[in-house]
Amino acid sequence: MKRNTLNRLIFLLLSTLSAILFSTTVLAQTDININNANIIHFGSDVTVAPQQTVENALAIGGMVTIQEGARVTQTAIAVDGDVILEKGARVDGDVYTVGGKIITAQGATIGGASSTVFENGRWGMHGVRQRRFGNFIFRYLFNVAFHLLNILIGTIIGILILLWRRNFLPSLAATISQYPLQCGLWGLGGLFAVLLLVILLAVSLIGIPLLPLVALLVAITVLVGNLGVALWLGQRTLSATGRSPIQKFLIGMLILALIGLIPVLGGLVLSVVNILGFGAILAGLLGKRRSQVVQDEHP
Numbered sequence: 001m002k003r004n005t006l007n008r009l010i011f012l013l014l015s016t017l018s019a020i021l022f023s024t025t026v027l028a029q030t031d032i033n034i035n036n037a038n039i040i041h042f043g044s045d046v047t048v049a050p051q052q053t054v055e056n057a058l059a060i061g062g063m064v065t066i067q068e069g070a071r072v073t074q075t076a077i078a079v080d081g082d083v084i085l086e087k088g089a090r091v092d093g094d095v096y097t098v099g100g101k102i103i104t105a106q107g108a109t110i111g112g113a114s115s116t117v118f119e120n121g122r123w124g125m126h127g128v129r130q131r132r133f134g135n136f137i138f139r140y141l142f143n144v145a146f147h148l149l150n151i152l153i154g155t156i157i158g159i160l161i162l163l164w165r166r167n168f169l170p171s172l173a174a175t176i177s178q179y180p181l182q183c184g185l186w187g188l189g190g191l192f193a194v195l196l197l198v199i200l201l202a203v204s205l206i207g208i209p210l211l212p213l214v215a216l217l218v219a220i221t222v223l224v225g226n227l228g229v230a231l232w233l234g235q236r237t238l239s240a241t242g243r244s245p246i247q248k249f250l251i252g253m254l255i256l257a258l259i260g261l262i263p264v265l266g267g268l269v270l271s272v273v274n275i276l277g278f279g280a281i282l283a284g285l286l287g288k289r290r291s292q293v294v295q296d297e298h299p
Contacts, residue, residue, distance in 0.1 A: 058202045147260040158227040172228025175280045187279030225277020
């Protein structure tokens with residue numbers, strides 16, 4: 001039984017990593033240009049050339065650069081990147097960044113609102129994407145600090161959940177233990193659904209204000225799902241029934257903290273953890289998978 005579970009987990013890990021690498025490669029090569037007016041890039045930068053006029057400029061996993069004299073008539077959005085307006089550049093509508101900054105040169109104008117979300121941090125695969133090798137050490141140390149802060153906050157939240165709703169996290173852990181492959185598939189499906197939702201919201205004026213709310217909901221869902229994964233890891237590590245759920249949860253969070261310190265590979269593993277936890281939450285919310293709570297204590 002344990003060997004079958006291990007085999008399923010190994011298969012899930014390999015398939016998830018393959019899907020991430022494949023989707024990243026495909027998306028990085030995917031440029032969408034709607035009527036030469038709406039430019040959407042995945043995994044690469046968007047550049048609006050001098051004197052060029054477009055309606056919307058959206059980069060997911062890249063920067064948006066509006067060069068001198070260029071104009072965006074509606075919105076400019078960068079997810080995990082900066083929006084840069086060079087001298088004389090103009091955005092008639094709104095400018096948003098998620099995980100980046102808004103940089104405006106002298107003479108650049110923004111006609112609408114401007115907002116940043118997670119300006120000083122990277123959410124998702126921490127430590128994987130580096131623009132310049134010279135900044136690697138700085139970004140690595142910053143990502144480590146940000147990761148450890150997330151671990152600390154997650155640990156506090158997890159303990160409070162275990163004290164308040166004793167069966168919630170054990171139920172997630174049991175779902176992951178019994179259906180790891182299904183949770184991974186749910187997580188991957190949810191990830192692509194979120195990307196599709198972001199695109200749909202980004203190209204509509206009504207949906208743009210909802211982007212920060214979507215990012216917040218996804219971040220909360222991933223965080224709670226990761227707490228379930230941490231408890232499951234603790235259960236696998238401390239198989240003795242005499243250990244309390246809180247003790248097992250703390251061990252699991254310690255494991256996640258150590259994994260996050262590994263450059264590149266740690267980010268990939270944490271991405272798998274994110275997908276697994278996200279899928280467990282979706283499976284529980286949608287009622288597709290029901291599992292009995294694994295009892296950690298003697299009856």
